Amino acid sequence: MQKKKLQEAMKHVYFQKMTKGGYQEIEDEIAKLQADRPAKIEQLKAARALGDLSENTEYSTAKRELRHLESRLRYLNKQLQYSQIIDPGSADEVDLGTTVTLRFEDDDDVTSYQIVGKQEADLAKQKVSFDSPLGQAILHQPAGKTVTVQAPQASYQVTIIKIALSSK
Numbered sequence: 001m002q003k004k005k006l007q008e009a010m011k012h013v014y015f016q017k018m019t020k021g022g023y024q025e026i027e028d029e030i031a032k033l034q035a036d037r038p039a040k041i042e043q044l045k046a047a048r049a050l051g052d053l054s055e056n057t058e059y060s061t062a063k064r065e066l067r068h069l070e071s072r073l074r075y076l077n078k079q080l081q082y083s084q085i086i087d088p089g090s091a092d093e094v095d096l097g098t099t100v101t102l103r104f105e106d107d108d109d110v111t112s113y114q115i116v117g118k119q120e121a122d123l124a125k126q127k128v129s130f131d132s133p134l135g136q137a138i139l140h141q142p143a144g145k146t147v148t149v150q151a152p153q154a155s156y157q158v159t160i161i162k163i164a165l166s167s168k
Contacts, residue, residue: 015084017130018117019097019166023085025120030076033069040066079119086117091163094138096130099166102138105146105157114166115139134158 044066047058086096094100094115101112113128115138121129129135137149138160146159 015082016079016117016119017084017086017096018120019114020085020087021166022117022120023080023083026076026079026083030073030080033073033076037066037069037073040069088165091165093140093142094160094163095140097166099164100138100160101162101164102158103161105159110161 040062044059044062047056047062050056050058088095088097091098096115096117099112099114101110103110111126113126113134115130115135116127118129118131121127121132130139133151134149137147138158141147141160143160143163146157148155148157
């Protein structure tokens with residue numbers, strides 16, 4: 001009976017879609033935070049040894065920093081626990097993990113973006129979320145297709161020039 005309830009509950013769980021590279025970045029951050037944890041604990045112990053905790057700013061600061069680190073670790077571990085790694089099978093159409101070269105029709109600007117999960121998106125690194133207006137418009141579209149992107153401020157057209165499997 002318990003197993004059935006668990007299976008039914010898992011049907012309604014929302015998994016975060018991400019690339020292998022995004023998953024690895026989260027694992028790397030967790031490893032870094034876990035390596036920093038003993039130093040934070042030592043700072044807290046040293047601050048506690050200073051005496052009166054009610055007016056001890058070093059203690060308050062060390063406690064806050066350790067709490068922040070622990071909170072970030074819990075958040076990142078949940079991200080991994082509820083992640084779904086998407087590995088595109090081919091470059092026939094735009095999918096999570098592919099790199100797409102686009103031409104913006106209004107100014108003929110050509111730019112390449114990697115399509116990634118929400119938590120990986122970073123325009124400075126040319127990474128666009130599949131859930132963004134641009135990502136939604138081009139997702140599952142073949143090369144050569146011109147699509148209209150419905151952005152909050154205005155709509156514009158882009159042509160998918162090339163689709164490639166991402167190296168990361």
